[in-house]
Amino acid sequence: MTVTPSPSPAGRWQTLRPWLGVAARLGLAAVWLIAGGTKVGDLAASGRAVNAYQVMPYELATVIGAALPFVELALGLLLLAGLATRVSAGISAVLLVVFIAGIASAWARGLAIDCGCFGSGGQLAAGETPSYLPEILRDLGFLALAGFLLIWPRTPFSVDGWLAGDDTVEDTDE
Amino acid sequence: MSSRKGRRDAARVVREQIAREKRRKRTLWTTIAAVLVLVIAGGIGWAVYSSQKSDDFTAPPGANDAGTGIVQGTGPVTIDLYEDYLCPACKQFQQINGETLNQLVTEGKAKLVFHPVAFLNRFSTTEYSTRSSAASGCAAQGGKFREFTDQLFAKQPPEGGAGLSNDELVDIGAGVGLNRDEFASCVSDGTYRSWTEHVTDEASKAGVTGTPTIKINGSELRDRSPEGIRAAVEAAGK
Numbered sequence: 001m002t003v004t005p006s007p008s009p010a011g012r013w014q015t016l017r018p019w020l021g022v023a024a025r026l027g028l029a030a031v032w033l034i035a036g037g038t039k040v041g042d043l044a045a046s047g048r049a050v051n052a053y054q055v056m057p058y059e060l061a062t063v064i065g066a067a068l069p070f071v072e073l074a075l076g077l078l079l080l081a082g083l084a085t086r087v088s089a090g091i092s093a094v095l096l097v098v099f100i101a102g103i104a105s106a107w108a109r110g111l112a113i114d115c116g117c118f119g120s121g122g123q124l125a126a127g128e129t130p131s132y133l134p135e136i137l138r139d140l141g142f143l144a145l146a147g148f149l150l151i152w153p154r155t156p157f158s159v160d161g162w163l164a165g166d167d168t169v170e171d172t173d174e
Numbered sequence: 175m176s177s178r179k180g181r182r183d184a185a186r187v188v189r190e191q192i193a194r195e196k197r198r199k200r201t202l203w204t205t206i207a208a209v210l211v212l213v214i215a216g217g218i219g220w221a222v223y224s225s226q227k228s229d230d231f232t233a234p235p236g237a238n239d240a241g242t243g244i245v246q247g248t249g250p251v252t253i254d255l256y257e258d259y260l261c262p263a264c265k266q267f268q269q270i271n272g273e274t275l276n277q278l279v280t281e282g283k284a285k286l287v288f289h290p291v292a293f294l295n296r297f298s299t300t301e302y303s304t305r306s307s308a309a310s311g312c313a314a315q316g317g318k319f320r321e322f323t324d325q326l327f328a329k330q331p332p333e334g335g336a337g338l339s340n341d342e343l344v345d346i347g348a349g350v351g352l353n354r355d356e357f358a359s360c361v362s363d364g365t366y367r368s369w370t371e372h373v374t375d376e377a378s379k380a381g382v383t384g385t386p387t388i389k390i391n392g393s394e395l396r397d398r399s400p401e402g403i404r405a406a407v408e409a410a411g412k
Contacts, residue, residue, distance in 0.1 A: 042296050043223040044374070052383040066223030067216035074215035084208030086201075091212065113383055163200055 021155035024145040028092055029079035031142050035117060036072030043069065052113040053102050079149075082158020089149035096143045100136055107132040231368035234314040241369065242376040243289035244310070244319045247279035251410045253403075254389040256289045256382045259306035260297055260337065265327045267386040267398060272324065274400040284407050288323065291374045293385055294333070302337025304370050309343045311366025312357050313350070321350035 039046040047065025051058050075095075078088040099117065106113055112130050117139070154161060233241030243254065253275065257264040278284040290310045292303035306326055313322035325346045331337045338346075340361050347361070348354040360366070377387075388395045390406040397406070 038296075040219075043219065043226065044371070045293070045296055047223070048293065048374075048378045048383070051378050054381070058379045062223070063220055067219040070215040070219035070222075071212050074211050078208055078211060084204040087205045087208045091208075111383075160204065163204070164197070 017152060018154075018156050021149065021152050022157060024148045025079050025082060025085060025155050025158070028089070028142065028145045028149065029076045031145075032072045032076030032079065032092070036069045036074075036076060039069035040073065052111070053106055054109075054111065055102065055105065082155060082160050085149055085155065085158060085160050086153035089146045089153060093143060093146040093150060096139050096146060100139045100143070103132055103135050103139070106130075107136075228368040228371060231372040232366070233369055233372075234311040234366055236314045236317070236319060237369075238287055240376065242373050243287040244314045246286045246288070246320060247282070247284060249279065249282050249284040249411075251278075251284040251407050252389075252391055253278070253284050253286045253407065254289060254387075254392070255286060256291050256377050256385055256387040256389075258291050258294045258303050258385045259310070259323075259326045259330065260294045260303045260333060261385045262330070262333065264386045265330045267388075268324070268327045271398065271400055271403055274403055276320075278404065278407055283411055288319070289373050289377055289382075290323075290370065291377045291382070291385060292370050293374065293377075297333040298331070298335060298337040300336050300339075302331065304367060305340065305361075305364075306338070306343065307370040307373065308364055308366040309340075309347065309361045311369050312360035313347055313352060315360060315365075316347070316352040316357060318347070318350045318352050322347060322352070325350055 039049075043066045044062075045065075046069055047062035050056075050065040050068070051061035053061075056064070072095075075088055075092060078084060079092070107130070117135060149155075154164075231241065234244070236244050238245050255275070257267070275284075275286055279286050290307035292301075292307050294303045295301045297303075310319060310322055310326070313319050326338075329338065329342075329346060343361055344354065344358045347357040386398070388398060388403065390403075391410045395402065395406050397403075
């Protein structure tokens, strides 16, 4: 709790941070809702996209592929509501790290696949080249959003904030 | 330090302790709730997928033993061709290589197994990949698989739209000499939809991630030109 009326850099950060937090939270929520939403209509294709990475048996890939879109949607909703923000951000970060590792390993192994990040996964048309670097950079950007929320999970307009009520003493750990 | 301030401090410490305990509990419960939500969501996904999946299928006449594709010819070398009727690169592949493949089959050099996979359902609003593949099963039933396939590629709809309607598929079928009524009921009943699913699943299991994919005696061919295909078949036939 800092009450600094003067616009010192630290004070500016204090007023800015909650709003950056809301932006990060809603941004990450949008990422998951879109990622899940584009996959949820064709779960078999989602399984094939996972299988295309060739890191697990086909049967397991279909299970992961079917479960993943719903988990992504649920994560998106949790972040949208701002419920258990730190945990949601942590799980987001873990998932993103797994995705980045998957893309990097596909790249290293010379596989020609689409990452399947936002639907349209697995197959690439003939002559189409994979765009691994932009995909990894994009996921790193999302990872930064998750990182921000891991460090500063408390944001305005969140269920977490509402549950905490007026007990705002050191509201940084949630 | 006055004793009065000391008491105030002590009270503050206790208050903070109580608040911290409250926060700890709250954090624990919201964490449990969030993890439960995610686990349940994943379970729902798996349940939905399992309920969509059909385990039994009927392969149309003319399919190979595994029921994963339609066989043309009896040559010693096996050419496996994986294509989606909606895939533009497949149409292109057929235009360039269709003639060569037919020649290899009629010359008795190769057996062509065509796997009509439905990889691209998301690129039409009506699951055209599945519908067209299932319809090709109906065409195989009527003995006109190759003719029907050629016509589907010739009349390939663009990605992102509704694809060809079932009525249009029936018109194409009748156009290549299939019995209109039989073919129409096979298409509208979706007789071979579960077969299409089987073909698609097995293609994925076989490591096919894109269309078109061509395999000569089981190994993927990178050179997808008429010369490349012919050379690979000749080499495999030796």
